[in-house]
Amino acid sequence: MIVDIVTLVTNDDEATVDALDATIRSVDDQSCDRWRHIIVVDHLLDLGQLAQHEHRTFVTSETPTLADALDSGDGSVVVFLTVGDELERGAAQSLAEAFTDDVDAVYADHDVLLADAVYVDPVYKPDFSPERLRAHDYIGPTVAARRNLIDEIALDSITSDHDLNLRITERARSVGHVSSTLFHLRRRPVLSADTSAVERHCARIGIDADVAAGDQRGCVRVVRRLAERPLVSVIIPTRGSSARVWGVQTSLVNAAVESIVERSIYRELEFVVVYDTGTPEHVLDELERVAGDRLRLVDFDAPFNFSEKVNIGSVHARGDHLLLLNDDTQLIDPASIEVLVGLCDAPDAGLVGAKLLYEDGTLQHGGHVYAEVPLHACAGWPGDSPGPAPLYPLAVERECAGVTAAVAIITRDAFEHVGGMCTDLPVNFNDVDLSLKLLAEGYRNLWTPSATWYHFESRTRVRGSEQWEVDLLLDRWQPTLSRDPYYHANFVSGRSDWSERIGRPIAGFDELDLD
Amino acid sequence: MTVGHDRYNSPMAADPIESDDLDALRAEIRRLRDLVGPSEDSYQQLKLDLLGARDAAIGATASAGAQRGRVIELESELQRTRHLNGLVLRTIAPAAKGLRGVMRAVRASANT
Numbered sequence: 123m124i125v126d127i128v129t130l131v132t133n134d135d136e137a138t139v140d141a142l143d144a145t146i147r148s149v150d151d152q153s154c155d156r157w158r159h160i161i162v163v164d165h166l167l168d169l170g171q172l173a174q175h176e177h178r179t180f181v182t183s184e185t186p187t188l189a190d191a192l193d194s195g196d197g198s199v200v201v202f203l204t205v206g207d208e209l210e211r212g213a214a215q216s217l218a219e220a221f222t223d224d225v226d227a228v229y230a231d232h233d234v235l236l237a238d239a240v241y242v243d244p245v246y247k248p249d250f251s252p253e254r255l256r257a258h259d260y261i262g263p264t265v266a267a268r269r270n271l272i273d274e275i276a277l278d279s280i281t282s283d284h285d286l287n288l289r290i291t292e293r294a295r296s297v298g299h300v301s302s303t304l305f306h307l308r309r310r311p312v313l314s315a316d317t318s319a320v321e322r323h324c325a326r327i328g329i330d331a332d333v334a335a336g337d338q339r340g341c342v343r344v345v346r347r348l349a350e351r352p353l354v355s356v357i358i359p360t361r362g363s364s365a366r367v368w369g370v371q372t373s374l375v376n377a378a379v380e381s382i383v384e385r386s387i388y389r390e391l392e393f394v395v396v397y398d399t400g401t402p403e404h405v406l407d408e409l410e411r412v413a414g415d416r417l418r419l420v421d422f423d424a425p426f427n428f429s430e431k432v433n434i435g436s437v438h439a440r441g442d443h444l445l446l447l448n449d450d451t452q453l454i455d456p457a458s459i460e461v462l463v464g465l466c467d468a469p470d471a472g473l474v475g476a477k478l479l480y481e482d483g484t485l486q487h488g489g490h491v492y493a494e495v496p497l498h499a500c501a502g503w504p505g506d507s508p509g510p511a512p513l514y515p516l517a518v519e520r521e522c523a524g525v526t527a528a529v530a531i532i533t534r535d536a537f538e539h540v541g542g543m544c545t546d547l548p549v550n551f552n553d554v555d556l557s558l559k560l561l562a563e564g565y566r567n568l569w570t571p572s573a574t575w576y577h578f579e580s581r582t583r584v585r586g587s588e589q590w591e592v593d594l595l596l597d598r599w600q601p602t603l604s605r606d607p608y609y610h611a612n613f614v615s616g617r618s619d620w621s622e623r624i625g626r627p628i629a630g631f632d633e634l635d636l637d
Numbered sequence: 638m639t640v641g642h643d644r645y646n647s648p649m650a651a652d653p654i655e656s657d658d659l660d661a662l663r664a665e666i667r668r669l670r671d672l673v674g675p676s677e678d679s680y681q682q683l684k685l686d687l688l689g690a691r692d693a694a695i696g697a698t699a700s701a702g703a704q705r706g707r708v709i710e711l712e713s714e715l716q717r718t719r720h721l722n723g724l725v726l727r728t729i730a731p732a733a734k735g736l737r738g739v740m741r742a743v744r745a746s747a748n749t
Contacts, residue, residue: 483698
């Protein structure tokens with residue numbers, strides 16, 4: 123497989139020549155000979171200043187375009203390399219090797235090239251995340267694609283890297299990710315989003331949505347319009363407990379249902395409350411008063427098993443959308459259920475989770491992170507934080523390996539396809555297990571910051587998992603728990619805040635060795 | 638035959654109550670209320686107070702949470718900065734050591 127590395131040069135000034143020279147040298151350093159470097163330059167550029175190579179072709183034009191470059195190459199894979207950006211040694215080979223079977227496009231991690239040949243600020247990316255790519259261009263100018271796929275794209279109409287990446291990935295059968303820093307880019311904003319490109323992308327792939335500016339700079343928000351408003355069955359396992367919430371003794375399940383009845387703008391709901399036989403009668407009476415004829419009460423008289431209660435609830439539910447809800451929650455944003463339904467209606471959507479806040483407004487759930495152990499992303503961070511730089515994971519709708527079932531929606535089809543929740547895990551990790559079953563079956567689990575609930579889970583209580591529960595989880599899912607596709611191997615194990623693992627050398631400094 | 642029960646048609650309701658008796662009863666209720674505590678009005682006031690206290694609790698909890706969250710966020714930033722600092726030290730130190738050697742050699746050759 124030959125990789126065509128394509129560079130477009132539209133200026134002929136001295137700075138451009140210097141930048142191009144650096145780009146060329148990085149390409150010359152490739153450890154294999156499976157590459158061709160095609161450079162389309164302005165006809166006024168003095169080529170004599172630039173290094174020649176048997177694998178390099180210069181194409182001159184009065185109005186250089188990428189199409190000119192593609193016409194001059196015949197490699198089966200194309201990489202666009204911007205003037206001034208550099209390839210890591212071995213990048214061409216790594217990219218070429220990633221094109222296996224049905225992989226049509228591949229991207230890699232990158233860092234930032236300083237003027238003194240030192241590389242800083244690495245951007246470690248998740249595996250392919252189409253939902254996230256709609257929110258911001260997390261891939262950047264680091265993509266390689268099969269030539270036949272590139273040929274389908276009208277390159278002269280491309281408006282940005284984001285536009286190009288959307289067009290490539292929506293056509294690709296599968297998109298690969300090389301978890302290595304193969305590109306060194308000149309300093310530029312890490313996050314950018316092309317609103318009009320996302321609008322066109324949504325139109326092309328049939329997402330009926332408005333594309334609005336996101337809360338975070340460089341991000342947009344895709345707000346889906348619902349073609350229909352299906353019945354959502356809210357399944358709530360409960361034993362009718364009360365607890366002090368904001369200083370007031372509160373019946374949890376009643377408050378959970380009441381918050382939805384009072385605040386949600388999505389009205390096509392039924393409440394399937396699976397209650398323990400010992401639930402106080404007045405709690406059930408109050409539920410009937412609040413939910414009226416939308417309430418379905420299901421008596422559960424077996425020993426406690428959260429998974430079994432949810433499964434039984436799904437059997438009694440009439441809707442094709444199941445909203446799994448803990449009884450110690452309260453809805454915040456009125457549009458939350460609508461947002462969840464919109465995401466859940468994607469054909470390959472699995473479990474779709476919400477942003478959950480503790481009683482004090484700090485973050486309880488921002489998606490799961492599996493860093494050897496299951497964790498909640500950035501737990502305890504401010505509830506309105508976009509999350510750690512540079513990719514701000516809490517600011518955008520994105521794919522996750524898993525989400526909590528404290529508040530999560532799933533279609534009945536997907537739920538039944540994976541056999542519902544595992545009753546062998548009655549207390550802990552049943553949501554991790556459900557998420558990973560869905561992931562293994564090819565579903566995408568999603569998390570959105572635009573659907574928000576309070577979750578009054580005790581912040582001080584240590585989740586009392588038993589060793590046998592941990593063993594069972596590891597027995598079933600250790601490979602994924604050790605390698606979360608939406609996190610990164612370069613992040614510290616046991617933490618969920620995107621902290622970088624210690625030990626990475628700063629590339630470039632080794633050349634300063636003066637001994 | 639089913640016998641209906643009407644709480645407003647009880648034998649007691651059938652006996653007319655004299656207005657003097659009514660006044661006396663109302664006075665007795667006032668006296669008892671004074672003895673035992675708040676009236677319906679003050680109950681409403683208590684409910685409002687409770688809601689006000691709850692709102693204050695929510696505000697105070699959120700304010701404390703914002704501070705707590707910021708501390709955790711800063712701890713994470715600190716960890717990141719320490720990591721980067723260590724990284725720079727580890728990579729620069731050998732080069733700096735080499736540079737010292739070069740400088741020593743330069744000085745030595747200048748002195749001779």
